[in-house]
Amino acid sequence: MVRFWSKLRLSEPWQYKAPIILSMIYGVVYAQQITPQHLLKWLTLSLVTIIGIAGLGYLSNDWADQKTDREHGKSNFFLSTSKTFQGIVALGLTLFALAPWFLFPTNALSLWLLGAELTAFGIYAFPPLRLKTHVFFAPIVDAFYAHVLPATLATHTFYLIAGESATWQTLVPTAFWQLFLGIRLFINHLVIDRPNDIHTHQTLATRYHSLKLRMACIVLLVAELFSLSVLLYHWLGPFACTAIFLGMLLTVIQHPVVYSFREHAAERFYKLGLPYMMLLALSFYNPWFLGFLAVHAVLFPNPLPSETYLWSEIRSFLSKPVNLIIYYFRRLVLLQDRPKAYQEYYPEYLRQRSNQEKMKQTGTVIIANLNKDKYSETYVRAYEEHLSHGIKLIHGGYPPTKTDQDETIIDLEAYLRQTKAKMVFAHFGPMAVSMLPVCLNTGIPLMAYFHAYDIHHRDQIECYKADYLQLFQHVHALLASSKEIYNKLVALGAPEKKVHYLPAYVALEKFASDRKSEPSFEVLAVGRFCTTKAPHLTLLAFAEVLKKAPNAQLTMVGDGELLETCITLATSLNIAQHVTFTGALSHEEIHQMMTRSSVFVQHSLTAPVTGDREGTPVAIMEAMASGLPVVSTDHAGIGELIEDGKTGFLVKEGDYSAMADRIATLLESPKLSAEIGTNASNAIRKHHEVANHMAIVSHLIDQLALK
Structure with a gap:
């Protein structure tokens, strides 16, 4: 189930979009005084159609992108699953998306909004228009089909459930709030995905400098929060909405340069603050809504920092007895020797045991790399085998979102603390840039390896030059895979004492x-x-x-x-x-x-x-x-x-x-x-550096890492 959820990228709409839509529903419930007894069925149907519509959106994108994704090695649902499974998923998502609307109250506006949503899917992803490839239309159309239309439809529908019609004072600020939010989140996605898009097609992130996009996002955020304040004023009254708007606006004005393309404070507020605020307000006039608050907390948990780590430990603990039973059955009953009893897992067992011993003796070094097992990047596994320190790999994005076992990292700072990391070793400049705030917050030293593309490609320099200057100031060591890169780092402003010439590892x-x-x-x-x-x-x-x-x-x-x-x-x-x-x-x-x-x-x-x-x-x-x-x-x-x-x-x-x-x-x-x-x-x-690569890296870690 987790793999299916991941293949269709449904975790994003579930974690971010669903709480926003539910917050709007809670607002309508508060404004119209809908009783909790009549709400459970409608909320359940809402979650079903949210999953269905979001899934169809990602499905239509993957269907239209099969050719380009195959050419550029990107993940695609239709390239990694069977035709039968694809048909089952498409049918299931269609039922999830449309079936609830046979039960929801609807009118002409409802049908128009549903039709507009399906039409937007088509013109965004498919020829002849295929607006997702248009630099300026793409964010607008994406915002409409992913945010504006679903949110407007949800608001309108729950007014119909209450026996009323939504007024323009509600629908207009709802639409503008979601429009500004959708465009801003789309720009965030483009900036994060820029290293991939730069080879395939032009986007706002490949055309404009990240500083300009950051300022554009700040402007969008102000407009977004203003629209939200108008909506909250209509639902909750002047005091609550004014306090929320001024607090968020003050944060933006005081810290405009630290706007995060990954997850800004506003997204965390929408996910973790706004829905709970609405449910608490509902609980004041009917305590039964505290039950809805508890259910919401279960469906959309505000995870404890150690959740991933604890789950990993629990799963590991529970799997040990089963594995031991199998192992000793092979040893004692089948009379197999140790390598045969472990079968194909024996080399992996030896590798993990060696790595764990090194973690106990010399501490843990975190290797941060975009890819996990890319065939051209064998240095990651080589470090685990040859370094004198224990290694944990994190990967999957800027900054990384996955462990070596492909478990999701919910709180990266907490993960680094829990693993007792003594240093982060980031490969490629953009990865080092993404890890810098985390390392500064945790006090863990950062070492960055510049390979080539990250320092030579003109677009990379244009995009990351300001970030590189900040990185040079705070990083503990910079490794250059050639003398040319060494000289270029120094020319860009890196302190020469931090830069070390070290070609890539060769066994x-x-x-x-x-x-x-x-x-x-x-x-x-x-x-x-x-x-x-x-x-x-x-x-x-x-x-x-x-x-x-x-x-x-x-x-x-x-x-x-x-x-x-x-x-x-x-x-x-x-x-x-x-x-x-x-x-x-x-x-x-x-x-x-x-x-x-x-x-x-x-x-x-x-x-x-x-x-x-x-x-x-x-x-x-x-x-x-x-x-x-x-x-x-x-x-x-x-x-x-x-x-x-x-x-x-x-x-x-x-x-x-x-x-x-x-x-x-x-x-x-x-x-x-x-x-x-x-x-x-x-x-x-x-060649001194080639022959002694691992010894040089180990020496730098010993010299610079936390003791």
Whole structure:
């Protein structure tokens, strides 16, 4: 059930939208003096239709976005479930959305609002209009179908239940309050999702600086609170609404620069304050409403900070007896040894036990990363295996919302305190920015690792420059994956004493120089199919290689937005029979390919529009460690590793003809290939930072973390 709830993203409307709509219903109940005996049925039907309408909204978006989500690797309900399950869910949500309206009292306005809601679904998500792709119309239409129309419909319906008609003094401020709220929340979402949207389509967050959007949200918030105060005046009278409005407005005026795109005080007030305030007001004239207050608290809990942590501990405690019974049955009855008794869980058991022992002995370090197990970001698991400290991974957003076991983190500050974290190690600049307020509030030191995109991409710099300056002021250490990034951080204002040059981690021992001695004509490229790795230029170079070495074969490992383009290009160049596209592979599979290949090639370059660049590519370091000669471009951190003509070959960015010449030279001269491969393997193992990555990180943690 939790997974289904998550797939359709229903937790957001349940936690944020449902309490707001219920607050408005409570307001109508107060204004019209509806008795609690007549209310329970209508509230239950309201919750059912809220779930149904919200679910249909997300379902229609996912249906319309299947193609783009598949291309960009985004989660999508229709890409991860069966046709049968999709049909059942669609039918169920439709029944949830529409069935209650056969019981609710309705009139012409009710039917018009329902029709407008369904129409808004269509014009927002589907062609030919598909307004969700329009920079300025998208937030307005989203606000209408997700906030204005449902709230107006709920208010109007409960006036009909009371035997009255809603007046314009109620409906107009309701609509404007929800309009301003909806647009502001939509902007919040765009800012948070900007790192993903920047590669797919233009939004307000990719077009305008975050400071401008923050000021726009503050203006919207003031208008939003004013509209709410008018509505509360109509329902509760002047005293209560004036006190609420002035208090919230004072907070906004005093702290405009700390507006949070994640969850502002207003959202917490709508979720945790407004509905309880309404129910308390109702309880003054009828104590039976205290029962409704208790039910509301159960359905929409204000969670204790330790709820996730305690539930995790309880579940772990209850699962231990069952697991022990199974384990000892295998050991004592089936006479299995320990590894076999644990079966496929044995490696995981050893890993967890080792990590827990390190937590007890040296403390816990929190690794904050957007992704959990992205194949190109193996450093997270490597830290757990090789660092001398215990590791807990948090992931899933800016800031993270999930633990390593995919449990929701309700209160991040409380989670850090409960785990007794001695340091937060954030990967990528935006993640470090999102963790900074939490670390400042908890007093936990923060270390940030800048990889490449987060410091080179022009839009990233434009969006986060002000945040980076604040980060530089408070962060304990900044790690740069290349000397170029080191210099750029310093140029942007980072104190040089905080910046440390440290290429990404490579498990040198797993990439031993044990390549096959017999010559082959295998050329290998490993990396994402993206602009900075220019796989299309690798194909152009290989087409030139085939003129000199017609038996050569190119294997390209990885996936990404340019994969289909490259497959088409290989066909157009008439070299498809010489090129294999494998998709993403494990490091073990890549290592096997490196042992039987003759040349490793990567044509890294600077993205012409965004200015994005590489750091120090891990695949190149792995190839060098394997004794595989590398032909690449003199780009970013690559030139810091390779000495041209001795430990590899470097060409200018974009010069695929020169790259083809170097590849052909190595294929035609096995002796030269072996010599350069041996030199490369020796050089990478003697590289101080590469060879001692984990020791350097451990030293920084010991030096800077809480004692």
